[in-house]
Amino acid sequence: MTTRRRFVHAGAQTRRADLIAATLDLIAEGGPQAATVRAIATRAGVTPGLIRHYFATKEDLIAAAHQHLMSGLTEASAERLEDLPDDPLARLSVFLANAVSPPVTDPRTVALWAASMQLVPRDAKMRAVHRETYLEFRDLLQRMITEALAHSGQPVEQAQTLAIAGNALLDGLWIEAGALPDAFTPDQLKSIAINAFSRLLKLELPEV
Amino acid sequence: MTTRRRFVHAGAQTRRADLIAATLDLIAEGGPQAATVRAIATRAGVTPGLIRHYFATKEDLIAAAHQHLMSGLTEASAERLEDLPDDPLARLSVFLANAVSPPVTDPRTVALWAASMQLVPRDAKMRAVHRETYLEFRDLLQRMITEALAHSGQPVEQAQTLAIAGNALLDGLWIEAGALPDAFTPDQLKSIAINAFSRLLKLELPEV
DNA sequence: CGGGTAATTATACATTTGCATAATTACGCA
DNA sequence: TGCGTAATTATGCAAATGTATAATTACCCG
Numbered sequence: 001m002t003t004r005r006r007f008v009h010a011g012a013q014t015r016r017a018d019l020i021a022a023t024l025d026l027i028a029e030g031g032p033q034a035a036t037v038r039a040i041a042t043r044a045g046v047t048p049g050l051i052r053h054y055f056a057t058k059e060d061l062i063a064a065a066h067q068h069l070m071s072g073l074t075e076a077s078a079e080r081l082e083d084l085p086d087d088p089l090a091r092l093s094v095f096l097a098n099a100v101s102p103p104v105t106d107p108r109t110v111a112l113w114a115a116s117m118q119l120v121p122r123d124a125k126m127r128a129v130h131r132e133t134y135l136e137f138r139d140l141l142q143r144m145i146t147e148a149l150a151h152s153g154q155p156v157e158q159a160q161t162l163a164i165a166g167n168a169l170l171d172g173l174w175i176e177a178g179a180l181p182d183a184f185t186p187d188q189l190k191s192i193a194i195n196a197f198s199r200l201l202k203l204e205l206p207e208v
Numbered sequence: 209m210t211t212r213r214r215f216v217h218a219g220a221q222t223r224r225a226d227l228i229a230a231t232l233d234l235i236a237e238g239g240p241q242a243a244t245v246r247a248i249a250t251r252a253g254v255t256p257g258l259i260r261h262y263f264a265t266k267e268d269l270i271a272a273a274h275q276h277l278m279s280g281l282t283e284a285s286a287e288r289l290e291d292l293p294d295d296p297l298a299r300l301s302v303f304l305a306n307a308v309s310p311p312v313t314d315p316r317t318v319a320l321w322a323a324s325m326q327l328v329p330r331d332a333k334m335r336a337v338h339r340e341t342y343l344e345f346r347d348l349l350q351r352m353i354t355e356a357l358a359h360s361g362q363p364v365e366q367a368q369t370l371a372i373a374g375n376a377l378l379d380g381l382w383i384e385a386g387a388l389p390d391a392f393t394p395d396q397l398k399s400i401a402i403n404a405f406s407r408l409l410k411l412e413l414p415e416v
Numbered sequence: 417c418g419g420g421t422a423a424t425t426a427t428a429c430a431t432t433t434g435c436a437t438a439a440t441t442a443c444g445c446a
Numbered sequence: 447t448g449c450g451t452a453a454t455t456a457t458g459c460a461a462a463t464g465t466a467t468a469a470t471t472a473c474c475c476g
Contacts, residue, residue, distance in 0.1 A: 004440080004441095004455070005455060007441045007442065007455070009441080009443065009452095009453065009454080010454095012452095015454095030330075031326055031330070032241070032326075033240070033241065036432080036433065036434085037434060038433080038434095046454080047454065047456075048435095049435090049436090049454075049455060049456075049457090050453080050454055050455075052434090052436080053454075057434085057435085058433095058434065058435090110325075110329065111326065111330075114322055114325035117383070117387065118319065118322040118323050118325075119239065120387050121315050121318070121319050121386070122237075122238065122239060122319075127388070130387060130388070131388055131391070134384065161400055161403065162404075164381075164400055165377060165381075165400050165401075165404035167380065167384075168376075168377050168379070168380025168381040168383075168384060169373060169377040169380060170380070171380035171383060172377055172378070172379035173372075173376040175325075175376075175379060175380075175383075176342065176375075176376060176379070178329075179325065179328050179329070180338070180342065184372075192372055192373050193373075195369065195373070196370075196373035196377075199408050200404060201407075212425070212470080212471090213425060213426085215424060215425070215471045215472065216423095216424080217422095217423065217471085217472050220423090223424095244462080244464085245463070245464060245465085246462085246464095255425050256425090256426095256465095257424070257425060257426075257465090257467090258423080258424055258425080260464090261422090261423070261424075265465085266463095266464065
């Protein structure tokens with residue numbers, strides 16, 4: 001004779017957030033196959049059936065988790081940007097440093113990204129989220145590049161191409177840093193990123 | 209009354225190779241979760257029970273498949289180098305163009321890479337293979353960068369830093385190209401890569 | 417040519433998984 | 447206060463999965 005689980009009423013936002021957090025935790029720890037409906041529910045302190053109440057299907061939950069993860073990364077890179085002086089070069093330097101530092105550069109984050117990356121080619125919903133978040137980050141980078149170029153009196157028509165290349169550079173750096181944490185020191189990564197962008201944009205970005 | 213499947217005797221090498229090929233095909237098409245014992249057996253034209261005869265467990269089979277994939281990629285990228293011209297700048301250009309073109313930039317390759325990437329943080333053996341192949345490719349790139357810099361009379365002491373950044377740039381480009389095949393044209397990718405490297409190395413790489 | 421052995425198939429089984437449905441509980445509003 | 451409704455739990459189920467085991471087949475060596 002088992003006792004019924006205590007009924008706890010939490011809002012929709014809370015529950016959705018908890019379920020997404022539990023999903024990301026499990027995927028980070030044990031890969032996508034570890035994120036079963038029951039495991040997610042247990043981790044979120046909830047009953048399996050509740051998942052169905054908030055997400056029509058498990059794929060929906062996973063897509064939502066991916067969305068949350070990616071926009072979180074963009075926000076983390078843009079963090080502390082408001083506090084800075086208006087100098088476009090300094091702003092870009094801080095942005096780059098953020099993009100190759102924890103929590104962005106973090107084994108857990110990279111594992112999560114790899115897991116979702118593997119779904120992107122096959123799942124239309126995932127692909128849509130990926131495209132959206134990718135372009136969002138790239139546009140942000142492109143705007144900062146444009147401002148930096150204009151501030152130093154350079155033509156800005158190549159800004160988009162440079163943003164694509166710069167975005168790829170940052171992607172590659174944080175992937176390798178996350179996959180091989182011991183291969184680079186944090187300062188080394190920042191220095192590489194800022195130096196590479198200085199050459200890409202043909203201007204002198206300040207170290208941070 | 210079903211008829212018994214025709215018994216076909218094949219050697220151990222053949223069967224192991226077939227099972228590994230079937231596993232990689234399935235992972236590339238449908239992700240790791242598509243590589244079930246039954247699906248692998250069907251794809252390999254074999255009965256599920258036979259897998260157990262060659263691999264003690266499914267994990268063993270998948271590990272063997274990843275090993276095969278990685279060494280295959282290494283061999284493929286090393287093979288390309290012989291055909292390149294003697295001029296260091298032209299060599300580098302062709303190398304870059306190859307690195308962002310099929311079959312390297314290929315949804316199947318990227319999907320397989322993402323699948324293994326997801327195991328790297330959790331599996332020591334996978335991590336060792338990853339580190340080895342990463343450093344191998346980076347050293348190759350660094351040698352070509354050194355030659356290009358020397359050929360144009362530039363100092364070469366920053367070659368390693370530039371190789372790290374350049375490698376990251378290529379990684380990022382082919383990942384995005386594989387994930388969003390419609391976002392870039394092949395020519396666009398080549399042009400972006402060569403232009404970015406021209407700026408990184410402060411020299412004029414020829415278009416190919 | 418005949419038997420032993422490895423290769424291959426067939427069957428069975430316990431477990432896990434995602435999902436559906438019905439029962440139960442708490443909250444808000446009249 | 448009472449009732450409707452959304453939130454949450456409990457239970458069930460069919461399908462899929464990995465693996466174990468026994469039966470069957472082809473090859474090889476004497």
